Amino acid sequence: MPKVFVLAGYQHFAACRLLYEIGRLLDQHFGYEPIVIRLADESPDNSVFSYPQRYPTIELKDLAGAVQPDDLMLPLAAFADLLFGLELRCRKLLYVQGMNTFKVLDGFMDGYVAVSGFVRQFLQNTYGLEAP
Secondary structure: OOEEEEEOOOOOOHHHHHHHHHHHHHHHHHOOEEEEEEOOOOOHHHOOOOOOOOOOEEEHHHHHHHOOOOOEEEOEHHHHHHOHHHHOOOEEEEEEOOOOOOOOOOOOOOEEEEOOHHHHHHHHHHHOOOOO
8 A cells, every 4th residue: 555655744834734634635535544754743632733534653764764666755845955856765746835935946856736826837937847
């Protein structure tokens, strides 16, 4: 069974909660096993959000050894300076939630999704990236 690794899925930011929901949809409709990547001590118990499903967690330091080629990683552009694109041997889909949420954009992802048409156009004009 392929896994979907959700970066910071239990943190208290709306974009993190969005990625959690994408992981949950992949679980329910496509048979992926969600795993939330912890960046600190976040958990469903200390979040401002409620979570209908609790998924296992993994520490960021253990991520590279855990992913397989059929897995999917869901990072945020806010963490693009971690450069998962070149490091991880799985598919990676980067959600770009704004132009000012990253210092360096990881240009080695398998795909990009933009929060809006404005951000999509920015990614196209600045980086030559397609982001539906």
